[in-house]
Amino acid sequence: MIQLFNVTKMYPGGIKALDDVSIRFKKGEFIFLVGPSGAGKSTLMKLIYREEHPTRGQVIFNGKNITRLRQREVPYLRRKIGMVFQDFRLLPQKTVFENIAFAMEITGASSREIKRAVPEVLEMVGLAHKANEFPEHLSGGEQQRVSISRAIVNRPVLIIADEPTGNLDPDTSWGLMNLFLDISQRGTTIIMATHAWDIVSNMKKRVVELAGGQIVRDEEKGTYSL
Amino acid sequence: MRLRTICYYFREALQSILRNSWLSVASIGVVAVSLLILGGSLLIVLNAGNVADNLESSVEVSIFLKDEATPEQIKEIENKLIGLSEVAQYVFVTKEKALEEMKQDFGEEKDILAGLEEKNPLPDTFRVKTHMVEQVAPLARQFEGLAQVDEVRYGQGVVEQLMALSHWVRIAGLTTMVLLGVAAVFLIATTIRLSVFARRREIEIMKFLGATNWFVRLPFLLEGMFLGLAGSFISVAAIYYGYFLIINSIQVSLPFVPMVSDRDLIILLMEGLLFLGLLIGAAGSMISVRRFLKV
Ligand SMILES: Nc1ncnc2c1ncn2[C@@H]1O[C@H](COP(=O)(O)OP(=O)(O)OP(=O)(O)O)[C@@H](O)[C@H]1O
Ligand SMILES: [Mg+2]
Numbered sequence A: 001m002i003q004l005f006n007v008t009k010m011y012p013g014g015i016k017a018l019d020d021v022s023i024r025f026k027k028g029e030f031i032f033l034v035g036p037s038g039a040g041k042s043t044l045m046k047l048i049y050r051e052e053h054p055t056r057g058q059v060i061f062n063g064k065n066i067t068r069l070r071q072r073e074v075p076y077l078r079r080k081i082g083m084v085f086q087d088f089r090l091l092p093q094k095t096v097f098e099n100i101a102f103a104m105e106i107t108g109a110s111s112r113e114i115k116r117a118v119p120e121v122l123e124m125v126g127l128a129h130k131a132n133e134f135p136e137h138l139s140g141g142e143q144q145r146v147s148i149s150r151a152i153v154n155r156p157v158l159i160i161a162d163e164p165t166g167n168l169d170p171d172t173s174w175g176l177m178n179l180f181l182d183i184s185q186r187g188t189t190i191i192m193a194t195h196a197w198d199i200v201s202n203m204k205k206r207v208v209e210l211a212g213g214q215i216v217r218d219e220e221k222g223t224y225s226l
Numbered sequence B: 001m002r003l004r005t006i007c008y009y010f011r012e013a014l015q016s017i018l019r020n021s022w023l024s025v026a027s028i029g030v031v032a033v034s035l036l037i038l039g040g041s042l043l044i045v046l047n048a049g050n051v052a053d054n055l056e057s058s059v060e061v062s063i064f065l066k067d068e069a070t071p072e073q074i075k076e077i078e079n080k081l082i083g084l085s086e087v088a089q090y091v092f093v094t095k096e097k098a099l100e101e102m103k104q105d106f107g108e109e110k111d112i113l114a115g116l117e118e119k120n121p122l123p124d125t126f127r128v129k130t131h132m133v134e135q136v137a138p139l140a141r142q143f144e145g146l147a148q149v150d151e152v153r154y155g156q157g158v159v160e161q162l163m164a165l166s167h168w169v170r171i172a173g174l175t176t177m178v179l180l181g182v183a184a185v186f187l188i189a190t191t192i193r194l195s196v197f198a199r200r201r202e203i204e205i206m207k208f209l210g211a212t213n214w215f216v217r218l219p220f221l222l223e224g225m226f227l228g229l230a231g232s233f234i235s236v237a238a239i240y241y242g243y244f245l246i247i248n249s250i251q252v253s254l255p256f257v258p259m260v261s262d263r264d265l266i267i268l269l270m271e272g273l274l275f276l277g278l279l280i281g282a283a284g285s286m287i288s289v290r291r292f293l294k295v
Helices: A041-048 A071-078 A097-107 A109-123 A140-153 A170-185 A197-203 B004-021 B021-058 B072-083 B096-113 B133-144 B156-197 B200-208 B213-253 B263-292
Strands: A004-010 A015-025 A030-034 A057-061 A083-087 A158-162 A189-193 A206-211 A212-221 B061-065 B088-091 B125-130 B147-153
Touching: A004 A041, A015 A041, A015 A057, A015 A212, A030 A041, A030 A170, A041 A057, A041 A158, A041 A189, A071 A083, A071 B200, A071 B213, A083 B096, A097 A109, A097 A140, A097 B004, A109 A140, A140 A170, A158 A170, A158 B061, A170 A189, A170 A197, A197 B061, B004 B021, B004 B156, B004 B213, B021 B156, B021 B213, B021 B263, B061 B072, B061 B133, B072 B088, B072 B125, B088 B096, B125 B133, B133 B147, B156 B200, B156 B213, B156 B263, B200 B213, B213 B263
Parallel strands: A030 A189, A030 A206, A083 A158, A158 A189
Antiparallel strands: A004 A015, A004 A057, A206 A212, B061 B125, B061 B147, B088 B125
């Protein structure tokens, strides 16, 4: 589903964030990206949702070479990808419901579709009763659940999560991981960068380890470290 | 486009305007003032043209003939007048007729003119009207040197001054308008830039969620267009009511000054101003949207 061919990414200033990386992610896989800070995990994910362009090499998404994607086609690529970040990125002046609805409004969804889909995802993450709260009144874990609902409401084929539990305590983190497992079991591909070694070790999913911009390990049912 | 999306654009634009309310008011004000000046000068030019048109019909060239001019020579001048395309109409006034007119002008005091019948000092005269004011002076020059012509006169100066006035009003009004118009465009651009800045986080999130560039831009474009339109509405309202107030008072105190009071023409002018306001707003927001909204 996603293939990187000899991808090198240089940032201005000569920093080589990725160095000749080739890898393939299959549909429905659950992939952990691990590695020390500055290894290039975020950069690899940015190449997939076209926040950054590779300096060399090709990125293929669903059979389409997205390195050649025109700027105005990028939004349509991103609608196929749900994104979850460490800092949640919710709009503070909108309620939980409105935050999720916003992701649908952007795609031009109708009111009827929105009124049907939003409660459904809120139900799934267990926050139906908080629909009309503002994000600042929710705990970190709850805010992250809202952002996960927003990521899945448009039924993406891929979820990209960059340290989604980075700010959360272990219990809350495990709750969210179960949610990601649910989503994964419905056939959605998930790529997650994380430093949470206990989670990675216990989940027994594919683990890709980066160091200095290169892939140093790629195992099915892997653990956090050797 | 869905109704919900359209509502979204308008809601966002309105929120921005309220958030930067002082700058919004300033932008609206500058648009209003610049369009007020444009509209005002256009009306002055329009009226100056109208007055000139009216004067035109009253300006005529008088060709005074010498006493010794023979009927043949008079006929010769008449033929020349007939041959000129710029001549709209002419009359030949004999010296007897001229004296008669003069007596009428003097009215009660016509006794002063008594006894002039025997030795009438007034000349035979051709009074000529041209199609356009600009043709008056050249026409006069054609007859000035002729042997049988004593003197040629016309309302030298008045017409030229009026044309010059309308010319200067046009230039001064246009310059001020362009300067203020540019100021208005940039003030709107600044307002929009602040709106973009206030919403940078939201814009970033929208981009992650897959919003198209136009979806991100449109609320800002609407905001600018609204500011421009609001400004032009104020100027149009002020000009419209102000102008008809002025017309009414002029028609009472100076009834002989011909004012343009054709309502359809004025309304057309106002529509033009509204459109211009919208354009200024759109231009201002486009500048900011292009420069500060790298979507
Ligand atoms: N926009 C940028 N401009 C310049 N250098 C950058 C930029 N983004 C990342 N880098 C550099 O590229 C390298 C890889 O960064 P990246 O964010 O991909 O690492 P990471 O593996 O996600 O690290 P972390 O675990 O801390 O999130 C780092 O050295 C970083 O400083
Ligand atoms: Mg990172």
